[in-house]
Amino acid sequence: MTIRVPNTSHGFPTAGAVRAIIECVTADVSDIEQFYNINFSKTRTQRLKDYFRNKLAELKTVEFLFLSLEDRTDYILLEKYLHRQLEGLASFETSHEELEPFIEPFASKLVDLIERRQKVAPTTGRYAADELSSASEDIGRKLHAITSGELRFQNIENRFAAYRAVGCLEELIGALGEYMTFYKGYDPDFTWWTSAPFKEVIDKLNSLQAGMTATLDEASTFGSADDIVGHPVGRSGLLSALDAQFVAYSPEELIEIADKEYAWCENEMIKASKALGYGQDWKAALEHVKNLYVEPGQQTRLVHELSEEAVAYVKHHDMVTVPTIAEECWRTFMMTPERQKVNPFFLGGESLIVSYPTDTMSHADKLMSMRGNNRPMSRSTVFHELIPGHHLQMHMIARYRSYRSLFTTPFWIEGWAFYWEFVLWDRGFASTPEEKIGMLFWRMHRCARIIFSLKFHMNQMTPQECIDYLVDKVGHERATAEGEVRRSFNGDYSPLYQAGYMLGALQIYALRKEMVENGDLSEKAFHDRVLKEGEMPIEILRALMQEKRLQPGHKAAWRFYDL
Template structure:
């Protein structure tokens, strides 16, 4: 339908112009020289425009729309409705990370993807560096201590304190030409000074911050229903998490007896397995690289999925500016608006200031028994396979907007898929696979309870340290993330279970085999699960 497609094209251009750092991540060119207007007036204008776009898409009826067109429309509607649900306390007034994160990632991704000649990349980086003092000044003017949670502010503070080393050392280290590197170092100095001053200000601001990090049951349930298009709210999700946890607990008790020296106490068995880990952070990266290649070969040998032409997954250390806020492995996809199919699996290195014991705990949380599952999740056929495959799709709007309830759900489904096909043949590996799944069940229970006011942070940390195989230090980092990122933690297992249901219906309807299901649903994007069901089942 021409009118909808014209509307979609206009919306995509508006979004990329409004959020130039995100445009860089997606591979859209022409916006690399700016971080965007971060003034209160600009944010207020964008908020108003978001509501106007919502009204325009809501006015598009079903008449004359193909299935794909209606899915595109509903994807935009669900995205915009999610933003409106949170609009009474907008992130740009409560979270310093809204400013800090895009500055650092906007510089990092320029050189990660290297879509242009080095001289052009440096020119864009210099232009963005010159905007840093103004962006941080806008942050100070915009942030409201009455609604900013101290916990959220302190997360951004950790990133702000890592900025100088990143800007003055790591970023110039990406440049091979000496004269270009000198220019980048010169531009980085004032930006680093601005970050130092901002970090000092944030430390004081954190003392004044009185906002509540809890989302509340009403907003939590509204996001599940209206943004994620699930047919239930926070209470039912919480109960589902508890039920699946109990099922997995029983399964793991039986399996743990098959591990050499094991018993029904799977917690103790997993704790013992965590003593076998790589000796150093770099050794951990090397072992992850080997596991990533093994998983890819298994997919080929068993013909479980097709592959995007030219796809490649690099296994690299996590960037320094992410280490204070992310304690687990993560992935950055190929820029989907380009022909690149090169993705990056980031291994969770620790911040420089970590003690020897904190480093040991990080290594233990990435034990050799656990590494096969994590590599499957992050790379093959998890995030890298999925996002490199979907990048070849024709629907532009689906490349811009994706929900973790599909993308993280897919990665957990990928673990299940390989287990069904015998990949985790070693009982220790299979137990670790189930441990990763029960960990996600515990996340559902904790995240819903935290944000609905039924669990304290201390109780949540204890729950994650005893109900999952997390070291105490990692449990603290996990819960901090849940508090700052409501509804994301349940996405993994919730999404996996929903995808498994869709697959069962797909196979029962005779629409194809498992390989064709994987290609179809993963190739459709990372849609809210209600929309993914419509695509897979044809209506």
């Protein structure tokens, strides 16, 4: 698909020219990924690489000097996105090589069959049967290597690859099921040839997946830090990720920022502890706060009570626009015990998912979950997840510049929600020592996330050390600490995601000082503008709001925090 930049009769790009390209890229990438729907397919990877290279070439034909400020912003965002996608695909190809001992050569044979069906390429039943039979023999040999101990998971890197390989097997099983459904009952010759070899392949894939999972479980102690397997990206990987997010600090400098913020939190914790009569022992004061939980069946009522309090507060002080639909239309769900293992606290956005123990959980797990979701700590969680935090964000993203969601970043998403904890603290939203401790717990937690996540990725901390750090430095329940570390490194989050909360908040907080405290914007106008501009790294948002004309290939330069 060729994308042409709209032009005026004078040959200059029209307003929204780059936005049109972004919208096409978003749709094109979605189509490519849905068509080549095996995530680890080499064809998919190569098709995406070719596409992104073509889009970079097309982008260079745009007359940048004649673009509006909004279009220049979009150009820089798209340029970085395309370069980052190409880097990510190259890294993915390298990491996929680590999976080959577990899934090749049978995976390539099966993916080829699936992609031939996707293209509706002529395929005889005999050919498909031959390929399925060959793959079945390969799977059998791999299963023997696993069960005999010939193929072992002797180190962390090997285990992480094996976990990923298990996911690949699950993906293959599902795709092969759709593959056979396509032909079954429609093409009798094809079905006649393939029914038996297909069943044999599925059975062996299931056995291989079960065997690999069992071997992985034997190599770890389920429920402990031993079964938390992550893949450190190294200092170079962090620097690359920071460049993509337009953050002009090294990992070591970010850890220094976190240490300084933590020291402030600890000092404020001691003040609140003294007010409660616990003196310097702020952990004893935190234990007192943890026991301020509601009884079973009352947590959802508490959530709604706290949400009404937060909405009333920001509306009373005219801090941000709260649309009627955003205030009215959000839903509540309960989190399953299984999900609480990786996310022991609330989740939010379009809906609020409440974390609270069920009757199936052990007595110890119930108490830890209740203590971890006490009233003072939940008070911060609710406004972080709902209004003025994530729910309001999601509402505005759907209505203003939603095309910029292609550039989503935790520094904007999580930074915005946590930024409100800075602003509301400054305004005295926490009026009692218990409420202050509830807010400070989360602030300490975000500092700790920067430290343990960056140090893990630089091979300076193990998962167990990360857990111990959260328990010792923040006062986590051990179960909630394990959940936090598990979700940080299980592969669902980018290396900088956990650091993005505090660092993104500090960026928005610094921008607020420039635009509101030292500028001429009102607080409400500032907040509304941030939401309506959509998702992007904060340095680029700053340049847009301050009408700075950046150039293609822009590199991070903003020092938003004094060290």
